[in-house]
Amino acid sequence: MLNDRVCRCARNALLREIDLTPKPGLVDRNNNGSHIDMDYNLFCISIETITPFFGIFCQYGRETAFSVAHTTLPGLREIGIKCERQMLAATDRVNTHKGAIFSLALLCCSVGRLEARGEIADISNVCRETSLICRKIIETDFHLAAEKTPQTSGEKIYRRYGLAGARGEAVSGFETVRLHAWPTYKTSMRMYNSREKSELIALICLISRNNDSNIIARAGLTGLDFARGRAFRALSILEGKGYEDFLKDVWAMNDEFMALNISPGGSADLLSVLGFFENIDQDISCEAVC
Ligand SMILES: CC(C)(COP(=O)(O)OP(=O)(O)OC[C@H]1O[C@@H](n2cnc3c(N)ncnc32)[C@H](O[C@H]2O[C@H](COP(=O)(O)OP(=O)(O)OP(=O)(O)O)[C@@H](O)[C@H]2O)[C@@H]1O)[C@@H](O)C(=O)NCCC(=O)NCCS
Numbered sequence: 001m002l003n004d005r006v007c008r009c010a011r012n013a014l015l016r017e018i019d020l021t022p023k024p025g026l027v028d029r030n031n032n033g034s035h036i037d038m039d040y041n042l043f044c045i046s047i048e049t050i051t052p053f054f055g056i057f058c059q060y061g062r063e064t065a066f067s068v069a070h071t072t073l074p075g076l077r078e079i080g081i082k083c084e085r086q087m088l089a090a091t092d093r094v095n096t097h098k099g100a101i102f103s104l105a106l107l108c109c110s111v112g113r114l115e116a117r118g119e120i121a122d123i124s125n126v127c128r129e130t131s132l133i134c135r136k137i138i139e140t141d142f143h144l145a146a147e148k149t150p151q152t153s154g155e156k157i158y159r160r161y162g163l164a165g166a167r168g169e170a171v172s173g174f175e176t177v178r179l180h181a182w183p184t185y186k187t188s189m190r191m192y193n194s195r196e197k198s199e200l201i202a203l204i205c206l207i208s209r210n211n212d213s214n215i216i217a218r219a220g221l222t223g224l225d226f227a228r229g230r231a232f233r234a235l236s237i238l239e240g241k242g243y244e245d246f247l248k249d250v251w252a253m254n255d256e257f258m259a260l261n262i263s264p265g266g267s268a269d270l271l272s273v274l275g276f277f278e279n280i281d282q283d284i285s286c287e288a289v290c
Pocket residue numbers: 035037076077078079080081084094095096097098099100101102103105106152153154155164165166167169210211212213214218263265266267269270
């Protein structure tokens with residue numbers, strides 16, 4: 001897959017995420033969720049700003065494909081920090097996609113590494129490669145930096161609760177997406193033949209299972225427990241009463257999350273990861289057929 005196709009896969013995944021409406025507590029086409037500092041247009045500006053970097057992440061993966069995976073993370077992070085800076089410059093310092101940059105950068109780099117070695121860049125291989133790149137990230141970011149004053153939400157949350165947030169998800173090879181949201185999405189696509197309905201069901205599945213550091217940072221473990229339980233309840237409504245009742249309940253969830261300042265930003269990023277999975281899955285099947 002050419003670097004510009006990888007860029008398109010990542011950009012499309014980010015656009016599908018921001019376009020999905022409703023999304024409890026999150027920015028969408030209808031409202032800004034639990035956010036006073038960002039809206040739909042700002043996310044679109046952010047997406048166009050960071051998109052070119054996904055090709056650079058992929059090219060970096062091609063150039064370091066035969067290096068031991070975890071030794072390439074510092075170099076990838078240097079590019080990621082430049083990308084973050086461009087994002088913050090474009091958004092007047094609002095953090096729209098810090099987590100999405102991290103997750104998608106790893107996936108784009110993994111595509112480059114696999115293709116440079118002549119291996120197929122399917123979901124399973126890309127997730128395994130990402131896990132190998134991040135193999136030492138918990139040790140280096142948290143344990144070796146134990147004396148360092150925690151600066152970010154993730155560092156503070158790990159220090160306090162032992163939950164690894166975005167890093168933990170990457171180390172697991174995006175297990176919450178791979179083992180839960182992606183199968184749920186594929187089943188929903190077969191049942192409803194609707195990408196929008198399937199994306200929303202997958203998002204609620206993610207919220208029900210994800211240890212989202214954004215929720216913890218804003219509403220503590222109590223907020224995380226509430227959000228996960230509330231998402232499970234919406235899924236049980238889907239199973240028991242069907243999609244229309246589920247959708248009504250998700251709109252109610254949005255009001256409840258906003259009242260509690262809950263924003264599942266990490267789950268929104270994992271929905272972008274799911275969109276990236278679908279795009280590379282289709283690209284492979286397309287290449288196979290085309
Ligand atoms: C590796 C880093 C990204 C780690 O950053 P941090 O130490 O902060 O770690 P986390 O808090 O764990 O995660 C950072 C962001 O990742 C998203 N996230 C959270 N939990 C999960 C999860 N379980 N799975 C996946 N992703 C997760 C989340 O990002 C989204 O939410 C942000 C917007 O929400 P908001 O509440 O507005 O956030 P704030 O502005 O911080 O709060 P307010 O001030 O508004 O109240 C947005 O970022 C979304 O993307 C987490 O925020 C990082 O340290 C790093 O290394 N970056 C530089 C290197 C780099 O980019 N490398 C790329 C190649 S490796």
